[in-house]
Structures are given as structure tokens and as C-alpha cells.
Amino acid sequence: MIHPEHQRRAYLQAMGIDVWLPRDAAEPGVDASGGLVSAGADAMDWDELQRCVADCTRCALSKSRTQTVFGIGKQDASWMIIGEAPGAEEDRRGEPFVGRAGQMLDEMLRAVGLGRDSVFIANVLKCRPPNNRDPKPDEAAACRDYLERQIALVQPQVILAVGKIAAQNLLQSAEPVGRLRGRQYDLNGIPLVVTYHPAYLLRSPSQKRKVWTDLCLARKLSGIAPT
Numbered sequence: 001m002i003h004p005e006h007q008r009r010a011y012l013q014a015m016g017i018d019v020w021l022p023r024d025a026a027e028p029g030v031d032a033s034g035g036l037v038s039a040g041a042d043a044m045d046w047d048e049l050q051r052c053v054a055d056c057t058r059c060a061l062s063k064s065r066t067q068t069v070f071g072i073g074k075q076d077a078s079w080m081i082i083g084e085a086p087g088a089e090e091d092r093r094g095e096p097f098v099g100r101a102g103q104m105l106d107e108m109l110r111a112v113g114l115g116r117d118s119v120f121i122a123n124v125l126k127c128r129p130p131n132n133r134d135p136k137p138d139e140a141a142a143c144r145d146y147l148e149r150q151i152a153l154v155q156p157q158v159i160l161a162v163g164k165i166a167a168q169n170l171l172q173s174a175e176p177v178g179r180l181r182g183r184q185y186d187l188n189g190i191p192l193v194v195t196y197h198p199a200y201l202l203r204s205p206s207q208k209r210k211v212w213t214d215l216c217l218a219r220k221l222s223g224i225a226p227t
């Protein structure tokens, strides 16, 4: 994607007009193939952000993905669910949480009276890491402002971080989920609750009770009355 600022500079230069930049002006980056990549996502609207993510080459995952997985749901949802990264099925279909973990997430949401279409679901990474390995810190850092912009656009009443990767990245913590869950955090003014990843629940159904407690806390913070 050609960044609009680059396009503007190119027009001005083509017209013979010198373009002066402050010494510390942020330059849109150049990717491995020499193409221009977009600068920050912090002022983008939904369409721009979606286009920018779809064309993203900020990290090496762009080479192995089938497609990016932007996120899905209600753009002004009260609840925002944040997971880790697309898996194989998500990479194929371009939608987050569509595999078995997705079915478990749907079940978790149903338990508090929510449907997939009434929340917004996104991931820390928009591209699938090969063999479903954990995201690397530089990959999460490269993707971070996309997620931050999604949060700023949705303005949810509550964020539910599911699993270690989402919780640790959002809270900039190294603590395990077992220690992070069960409490309320503040993410730039938005209440955030951590719970176990639905894929973990598939392996450890005995943790459902704790997840239920976390969901009830999130429901209370979101201002939705118990059903």
C-alpha cells in the first residue's frame, strides 16, 4: 500500500516543490522487498485500517499467510474479545475463532447472553504464525497499533483478553494467566478482564468454573444486566 503521506510528497516533488520535514518526523517504513509500508494506524478509519492490514508487510508472517485476519463483529460493540493469532482454519477463512476454539468461545459468550455478532473479536496478530507457534515479540510489536486502533474505534465497555498471549501483550506483563485472571485492569480507561483461552478450556474443561467467574466480572463491568 502506498502511504498517503508518501503520495503527497511524491506529488509535491513532481511539481518541483521542495518537501521539508522536521528532523524527527516519523518516516513510513520500507519493507523487505523495498515497498513502502504504512506509518501509524492511529488516525485511520475502519476502511483504511482494514486495507492497511490486508496489505501489511511489516513482518515476515506476511510471506507465509494465506490472508490476514482483521477481526469481525459489531464495530461499536460493548464487548471486545482479544485472542492470540489466527490458526490454520482462520488463515484459510479470514475470520478469527472459527475452529474448535471458536466454537468454545461462542459457548462462553452464549453463557453470558452474547452472540458472536454482538461483540467484536480480534487477535494480537493478524497473520498466522507457522505451525501455530507463539507470536514472537517483534511480530506482536509490529501488529500492536492495528489492535490499538481497533480498540480505539470500537470503544468497548469491556475487553476480554483470552489466553496468555493476549493478556501478556495487552498488560505488558510476564505473569501467567492463572495469576492475571479474576481481576479488573484498566487499559487506557477501558476495563479489561483476563480469562483462559477457549483452546485451553477444550483441554481442561475443569477450568470452566473460573472462566464463568471471569465472564461474570466482565459482564458486570460492561453494564449488561445478568440474564
Ligand code: URA
Pocket: 083, 084, 085, 086, 087, 090, 095, 096, 097, 098, 099, 101, 102, 123
Ligand atoms: N483463533 C483465533 O482467531 N485466535 C486465537 O487466539 C485462537 C484461535
